[in-house]
Amino acid sequence: MINNLFKVVLDSHTSLDYKHKRDIINATLNKSTLNEMVDIAVNYLTNNVKNYKIDLFRESFSNNNYQSILKSYKLKGITVITETDALYPNELKNTPFAPICLYAKGNLNLLASKNKFSIVGSRKTPPQILKLTESISNKLASAGVTIVTGIAVGGDLSAIKGAIETKNVISVLAGGFDFCLSEYNSDYIEKLFKNGLVITEHPPCVKAMPYSYPIRNRIIAGLSMGTLIVSGSHKSGARHTANYALEYGRDVFAFPYLPCTSQGELCNKLIKDGAYLVETASDIAEVCGFDIEKSASLQLSGTEKTVFEVISKGSVSVDAIAEETGLKVFELMPVLTLLEIKGVIVKDGNGEYVATQN
Amino acid sequence: MLSKVKSFALNGLNGFLVDVEVDVSNGLPAFDMVGLPDTAVKEAKERVRSAIKNSGKRFPTTRITVNLAPADVKKQGAYLDLPIALGIINATMPELKMDISNYVFIGELSLDGSLREVDGILPLLISAKASGYTKFIIPYDNKQEAGYIEGIEVYALKSLIETVELLTGEREFQAVTPLTYSANNTVKENDVDLCYVKGQAFAKRAIEVAVAGGHNVLFVGPPGAGKSMLAKCIPTIMPDLSFEEALETTKIHSVAGVLKGEDGIVTKRPFMTPHHTASRVAIVGGGQNAQPGVISLAHNGVLYLDEMPEYPRSVLESLRQPLEDRVITVTRTKASVEYPASFMLCASMNPCPCGNYGSKNAECKCTYSQIQKYRSRISGPLLDRIDLQITVDGVEYGELASTSKEESSKEVKRRVDLARKIQRERFKDETINVNAEMNEKHLKKYCELTAECESIIKTAFTSLNLSARARSRIIKVARTIADLELSQQIMPNHVLEAVGYRSNFNL
Structure with missing residues (x-):
């Protein structure tokens, strides 16, 4: 508990690098009271970080201050998950440089x-x-x-x-x-x-x-x-x-x-x-090893099929499709939109149509 | 001796009667002019003096006072040279017995006494005719413009001396013969025609739909794709200018002084292409005298903005209100004038700053934020007023060189005319003329959708990620497509085609 608290407050010091935070946490692993931890941290900071405002740092661990930090997170709907929390994903914990805290919103x-x-x-x-x-x-x-x-x-x-x-x-x-x-x-x-x-x-x-x-x-x-x-x-x-x-x-x-x-x-x-x-x-x-459903095969009508076949050969412009299929633009446009709605083709940035699947 | 001569001056597109009163009395030689003349009118003094002298008449060496009534309205332009000169001649030489009271005089004098062409003759004559005047004397070079107004007697004369001869009855002059308007007889063989645009069937169809329903259109495409060429073809498939439309447009062109003297009337739909360095005043109108801008010159025609994002934001945004109201009120300290500005907006742009975004052949070097920034130069509300936003791509060499026959503008125009006729019928009880002008109320009344169409739009919305604004745009375009097919009801195919012309701006 104290450990978590210490990490949350330590992590709120945004001017500290990840490396320093990690070093401090490693050094305070076995300590059981907040005061001991803060002392070790202060000691570390005086030795390793130049001109760090130690007083402010110490102050931030005061009861009032960490309450207000926790309260502000709560107000914003943010849950803080530290690396020792049960919620903290194991696969992430096992990576080097795993985040000390995760701030989360949602499910x-x-x-x-x-x-x-x-x-x-x-x-x-x-x-x-x-x-x-x-x-x-x-x-x-x-x-x-x-x-x-x-x-x-x-x-x-x-x-x-x-x-x-x-x-x-x-x-x-x-x-x-x-x-x-x-x-x-x-x-x-x-x-x-x-x-x-x-x-x-x-x-x-x-x-x-x-x-x-x-x-x-x-x-x-x-x-x-x-x-x-x-x-x-x-x-x-x-x-x-x-x-x-x-x-x-x-x-x-x-x-x-x-x-x-x-x-x-x-x-x-x-x-x-x-x-x-x-x-x-x-x-x-x-x-x-995921178990996914097989996708249903597409139902395309006669013209749709002809048009789709032309498009699946590679991305083509409306003009090219019209030429290849012999359809007039006004006959072709509805078919293209239908195919687009069905999600089998998309329009690219250049106004050409591309098939999305075969 | 006092003499009174009638003339007209312009305020915006409307002329008003100016009584030029000239009093020549004894005293030290002086020439005073009162009645709010602007600089051009004030300078008339010098022109009139030389013109009278060089016409063989005597310029009085006494005190001359000219009053331009009404005294509280600013008079602009050089229309008043001729009436002032005649007033002086009449006042100093009453023995000539000039018949000046029956005519309205308009004209600028040159130092040698000849009459020079002036701007704005058409609106002046129209207003004068409306106030009940029927006999006019105007400069010879403005003859063509005058020919299109029925029921008035206009004498187009070459010099001050001719005017005096006419007024004293020394010589007979022929009144200007009335001309009959025909949109076709003056349309010369178009330099541009859809049959010269190779390929681009998609874009051609899009402009056909756009013109049929009066929709604004935006072409997005890489440099050299033929966007400008397509845009230039738009006037060739637009319906002929009716006489009323031609007069309206001519009035504006006449006031702006851009009317080509030979024709006398604008018979072709204007196609205005202001450069993107044009100022806001140049585009919407303004200046000291509240002159019409390019959008008013494009009245009943096309305003083409090439490379739209290059225009300053303020210029583009100033187009929003005229696009909606179809008039622009130009207000300056000295004048407030309403000019019509019912134009079809046609714009083109590249998909990104380097022009190659989405192209298969060339790599786009722009970063995502550059592209966003470039596109955001055109605001959402402005894009909202552009119903068709289509992508145009370059044509391959084979197509360019092909000799296959393309449909000519004339054939497309025939279809457009039919679709416009249907719309005129539909909106005969409304204040609007074309589908593009429909608002939500009209959409509800005239664009009832079948359940099938409704469901298509619904699916299109979710699967194609359309914005809510796109809905009315799509329905309006679908209405026009239905009109082109002479279909009463909007069919699913029409809606589907309309969806195809939506923008894919939100990539």
């Missing part, structure tokens, strides 16, 4: 879910891949797998979209809760609070910085038994997630891309390095 039971699988991708993901991501995420989540992801537009958001209805989704933020509504897609944050879980390792007042994202990715990788990289260039942040997953001995999956597709460089590289190649949800299910 906490998701943390205990046995099958956690992460799906991440870059902001610039091609639309057909977004659609595929959404459908795979949906299939896995429907099978009881908890989807772990970030919240950025693109691959992450599609993973959330696919899983949100099944309520099996955890989103890991790179900053504190105070900024989540203004910085991320607030529609989905609210939905996640209600139907999923949002966690972060940062106290509410911490703002996400560009460097926070790669650090955050270790939590995504650490929570899950496998990671699907849906898109990414050589420079994109998803590579950190893949690297952490490998480091922690988890499976890495990736979609294959055509050569010379910048959005898929990372995925192709991962596959070359031995990641599992994924085309459908069952590719993942087989490796991880």
Whole structure:
């Protein structure tokens, strides 16, 4: 109990590095009273951290102060889970640099879910891949797998979209809760609070910085038994997630891309390095032992079928489809919209249609 | 000796009677002008002096006072040179017995005494006719404009001396022969025509729908995709300008001084392409005298904004109200004028700053936030007023070089005319003319959806992630598509096609 309390208050000191916090915690492991712990911490800080305001530090452990900290978390609806809590996921605890505290909002039971699988991708993901991501995420989540992801537009958001209805989704933020509504897609944050879980390792007042994202990715990788990289260039942040997953001995999956597709460089590289190649949800299910439903086969009418066959050969513009099928644009448009509504094709940024599955 | 001459001056698009009173009396030589003349009117003094002298008449070396009544309205422009000169001649030489009281005089004088063309003759004559005046003397170069107004007697003369000759009865002049308006006889072979646009069947269909229902349209596509060429074809498939429309447009062009002298009337729908460095005043109108802006010049035609995000935000936002109300009230300290501005907005833009977003051939170098920033330059409310937002892509070489026959503008125009006719019938009891102008009330009344259509829209909403705003846009476009197919009821196919023209802006 005292231990937890100490960690919560210690973690609220946002100016301290993770390393220092970890050192302090290691040094106070066997102590049983708060005073002893604070003394050790103060001692450590005077020796190791230059110009640290020791008085303020000591003050923060006073009864009044930690009560107010706890109260403010409670007011914001945030639950703090320290690494010694039963709720703290084991798979994360066993990774190096595991977060000291997790701040969570939403359905906490998701943390205990046995099958956690992460799906991440870059902001610039091609639309057909977004659609595929959404459908795979949906299939896995429907099978009881908890989807772990970030919240950025693109691959992450599609993973959330696919899983949100099944309520099996955890989103890991790179900053504190105070900024989540203004910085991320607030529609989905609210939905996640209600139907999923949002966690972060940062106290509410911490703002996400560009460097926070790669650090955050270790939590995504650490929570899950496998990671699907849906898109990414050589420079994109998803590579950190893949690297952490490998480091922690988890499976890495990736979609294959055509050569010379910048959005898929990372995925192709991962596959070359031995990641599992994924085309459908069952590719993942087989490796991880998930039990997913077989998807029903598509019912397409005559014209729909002709049009779909043209599109499945590769992405094509309306003009090209019209030419190939001999349909007039006004005859073709309704068919395209129908196929789009059925989710078998998507429109890409250039106004061309792409098939999402074969 | 006092003489009174009638003339007209312009306030916005409306002319008002100006009584030019000239008094020549004994005293030290002076030339005073009262009655709120602006600079151009004040300078008439010098022009009138030289013109009278060079016309072989004597300019009095006595005291001249000119009053422009009503005294409290500002008079602009050089219309009053001729009446002032005639007033002086009449006052100094009553022996000429000029018949000045029966005419309204409009014209600018040059130093040699010839009459120069002035702007705004058409609105001036229309207002004068409405106030009951029927005989006019105007500059010769404005002859064409005057020919389109029925029931008035206009003499287009070349100089001050000719005017005096006419008024004294020394010489007979032919009144301007009335011209009959025809939209077709003056339409020259179009430089642009849909048959010259190769491929692009999708975009062509989209502009057909857009023009048929008066919908605004936005083309999104990489550089060189043919967005501008498509836009230029829009006027060729728009219905012919009716005489009333032509007069309205001509009035504005005449006031702005951009009327081409030879035609005298605007017979082709205007296609205005202001550059994106154009100021807000240039676009919506304004300036000291509250002149019409480009959107008013585009009245009954097309306003084409190429590279829309490059326009300053303030300019784009200022389009919102005129797009809705179809008029613009330009208010300045010295004047407040309402100009009509019923135009079809056609805009084009790249999908991202580098232009290659979503392209298969070239890599987009923009970051996500750059793209967001670029797209957010066009505000949601403005996008709301653009019913069709379509993506245009480049054409492959084979298509460019192909000799296959494309449908010509004329054929498309025939269909558009039919669809417009249906709409005129439908809205005959309403204040609107085309589907695009429908509001929620009209949607309810004229666009009843079958259960099947309703369910299509519903599924489309969830599976395609459409915004709530998109709903009325889709229904309006579906109505137009139904009109193009001469169908009373909006059928599922129409709704499905309309959904296909929605934007995929929210990527």
